[in-house]
Amino acid sequence: MANFIKIEDGQTFAKEMFCIPQHYEEYVESVMIPKGLILNRTERLARDICRDLSHGPLVALCCLKGGYQFFSHLSEFIINHNATSGQSLPFSIDFIRLKSYENDVSTSDVKVIGGDDLSSVTGKNVLIVEDIIDTGKTMQKMLNIIAEYKPAQVKVVSLLVKRTPLKIDSYRPDYIGFEVPNNFLVGYALDYNEYFRDLSHICVINKKGKEKYATK
Ligand code: HPA
Ligand code: MG
Secondary structure: OOOOEEOOOOOOEOHHHOOOOOOOHHHEEEEEEOHHHHHHHHHHHHHHHHHHOOOOOEEEEEEEOOOHHHHHHHHHHHHHHHHHHOOOOOEEEEEEEEEEEEOOEEEEEEEEEEEOOHHHHOOOEEEEEEEEEOOOHHHHHHHHHHHOOOOOEEEEEEEEEEOOOOOHHHOOOOEEEEEEOOOOEEEOOEOEOOEOOOOOOEEEEOHHHHHHOOOO
8 A cells, every 4th residue: 555644633833833925824724744855745745756757658647736836846757767767758737627625515426627638648658647545436437438548558646635524435545645634625725615725835725714715
C-alpha cells in the first residue's frame, strides 16, 4: 500500500504562526499543512512516480480546479527530475473538471463540467493528479471516464486522502501525500464554494467561514 504522512486528528498549527491573507484570517481555524511541507512531500512523490513510470511517455491529467497547485508543483518536480537524472520520460499534460461538492457536503451526483478531448491518453501511461480523495466517488467516476479512452496504464496520485467512513470499497490511490482527519480543508487551491483557493497553506475552515461563504 502507498506510503503517506499521517496527520493525526487535531494535529494543527496556530494560524498566528503563518502568513494568512487578511481577507481570510477570521475564517480560518488553524493551519494543517504549511506550504513548505506540501512542497517537500511533493518532491518525493515526483521521485517515486519517475521511478515507477519510466517506461514510455507519461500523460499527467490535472483534476481541476482543486488540483491545479499540486499539479503545477508536481509537474515541475517531474520535469526537473527528468532534466537531472539522465532518465528519459517524455511528459505531457491535460486537464479535466469534475464537481461533486455543494458547501461542505459531497453530493451523490458527480458531474463532468469541462475537460479536453481525452484521446491524447490512448495507449499512454496516465497519471491522474487529484487534490483530495474523500468519499472516492469522484475518482471512481474519473477512472471510468479514462478507461473508455484505452490508456496503457493508469496511476492515481492524490495529495490528500481523508479518513472518512464514507469511502467506497476503501478506494486508495497509488501515491498519497498525506492522510488527513475528517475536517473540511481549504487552501493550496482547495476551495469552499470557490473561496480560499488563494491561501498558500492547507487550513481548517471555521464555523464563521462556512457561514460567510455558504451558497444557501
Ligand atoms: N476541501 C475542499 N474540497 C474537498 C474537500 C475538502 O475538505 N473534500 C473533498 N473535496
Ligand atoms: Mg476537488
